[in-house]
Amino acid sequence: MGGHIGFNAALLVLGLFRCRRALEKGGTVADWDFQDIVSHFRAWGDFVEAQPHGSGHIHDTYKVTFNMAGTPVHYLLQRINHRVFKQPAAIMDNILRVTDHVRSRLKAEGFSDVTRHSLCIVFSRNRKPCYQDSAGHWWRMYLFVEGAVTYDAVDSLDHAYEAAKAYARFQALVSDLPEPRLHETIPDFHNTPARLTALREAVERDSCGRVASVQREIEFVESRADQCGRLLARQRAGELPERVTHNDTKINNVLLDEKTGKGVCVIDLDTVMPGLALYDFGDMVRSCTASAAEDEPDLSKVRMRMDVFEAVARGFLSEARFLMHAEREELVFSCRLITLMLGMRFLTDYLSGDTYFKVKRDNHNLDRCRAQFAMVESMEAQADRMEQIVAECWQKSAS
Ligand code: GN1
Ligand code: MG
Numbered sequence: 001m002g003g004h005i006g007f008n009a010a011l012l013v014l015g016l017f018r019c020r021r022a023l024e025k026g027g028t029v030a031d032w033d034f035q036d037i038v039s040h041f042r043a044w045g046d047f048v049e050a051q052p053h054g055s056g057h058i059h060d061t062y063k064v065t066f067n068m069a070g071t072p073v074h075y076l077l078q079r080i081n082h083r084v085f086k087q088p089a090a091i092m093d094n095i096l097r098v099t100d101h102v103r104s105r106l107k108a109e110g111f112s113d114v115t116r117h118s119l120c121i122v123f124s125r126n127r128k129p130c131y132q133d134s135a136g137h138w139w140r141m142y143l144f145v146e147g148a149v150t151y152d153a154v155d156s157l158d159h160a161y162e163a164a165k166a167y168a169r170f171q172a173l174v175s176d177l178p179e180p181r182l183h184e185t186i187p188d189f190h191n192t193p194a195r196l197t198a199l200r201e202a203v204e205r206d207s208c209g210r211v212a213s214v215q216r217e218i219e220f221v222e223s224r225a226d227q228c229g230r231l232l233a234r235q236r237a238g239e240l241p242e243r244v245t246h247n248d249t250k251i252n253n254v255l256l257d258e259k260t261g262k263g264v265c266v267i268d269l270d271t272v273m274p275g276l277a278l279y280d281f282g283d284m285v286r287s288c289t290a291s292a293a294e295d296e297p298d299l300s301k302v303r304m305r306m307d308v309f310e311a312v313a314r315g316f317l318s319e320a321r322f323l324m325h326a327e328r329e330e331l332v333f334s335c336r337l338i339t340l341m342l343g344m345r346f347l348t349d350y351l352s353g354d355t356y357f358k359v360k361r362d363n364h365n366l367d368r369c370r371a372q373f374a375m376v377e378s379m380e381a382q383a384d385r386m387e388q389i390v391a392e393c394w395q396k397s398a399s
Pocket of ligand 1: 055056057058059084247248250253268271294342
């Protein structure tokens with residue numbers, strides 16, 4: 001009896017938790033007629049349920065269960081945030097090309113379970129890679145990769161090593177993607193001077209009256225303003241090559257095998273587009289090495305963990321044999337730049353009324369911004385040791 005009550009209580013708590021998660025994501029599960037939405041995709045079986053899934057800041061993501069002739073099968077359903085991605089058809093075109101290419105490379109290398117190692121789009125009934133409902137929302141569906149997990153934080157050095165290796169391997173696999181150039185799904189996404197201009201404009205507008213409370217943060221950025229154009233200048237000078245890059249290499253955008261811990265599949269491909277390899281390395285370091293959550297309000301807990309940095313550098317450089325010397329020179333700087341830029345983006349959104357990143361509490365974007373700036377300071381203080389580690393890993397990967 002006691003066990004039964006305990007079980008019901010657990011279900012209630014789970015239900016409340018799910019409900020809270022759904023609300024935080026901007027709508028309840030009940031807001032959508034999933035039965036109808038999924039009926040527009042070429043998925044096999046009978047729809048059973050949809051539950052909120054993952055922790056992305058942009059789209060709404062659901063794990064969908066179907067009963068396929070007695071066997072439960074899962075799909076990943078996403079409502080594309082088309083305020084952020086204004087051309088859903090262009091992102092799907094990029095993703096289709098990239099995932100097809102990765103699959104054919106893996107097949108050529110003799111992989112048998114390629115559908116676990118490259119996202120597989122489930123087409124709509126009218127043969128499109130996404131579906132627009134009558135209210136104008138865009139939806140897409142993927143096969144759900146089973147037996148794999150994502151983490152919001154690195155919990156071991158092996159974990160960091162495997163994640164970094166998986167991102168570098170992804171870059172290697174798309175390095176020979178045939179023409180034409182991919183669409184720029186968000187123009188100037190990693191253009192730091194443009195992000196600085198956007199921040200300055202938000203400061204100028206002060207549309208929410210928040211500028212007075214963030215003088216220190218603005219000063220933090222302004223005192224580093226001269227660094228913002230460094231990578232773009234080297235790219236324009238022809239020293240840093242444009243590549244096909246992921247551009248959102250957070251730790252929770254790579255699936256690891258739940259048994260072996262090895263990298264399985266890189267996900268969240270919306271921002272796969274032309275970019276610098278350095279942005280992928282830098283953002284991975286930002287996300288993996290942080291000693292606390294991206295939105296940690298207690299800044300005394302936030303620092304760059306050197307042992308994790310070493311694991312990330314080793315993992316990335318063991319696969320990224322395509323890197324040129326000029327790219328290697330900027331690896332450590334790119335970590336600070338991408339972290340500074342993300343802090344600027346959070347600050348800009350805070351000043352503009354939190355319209356871009358999903359927020360779950362007051363000052364959420366400001367907390368995120370401050371945690372990024374604390375990471376920048378920690379990286380600045382440890383830059384020499386980071387350079388040594390990169391030099392050692394570079395030498396090892398060349399031998
Ligand atoms: C967003 O979609 P998600 O949550 O993986 C953002 C990234 C940021 C990241 C910070 C399209 O990524 O650029 O680095 O939040 N994606 C977009 O957590 O803006
Ligand atoms: Mg994303």
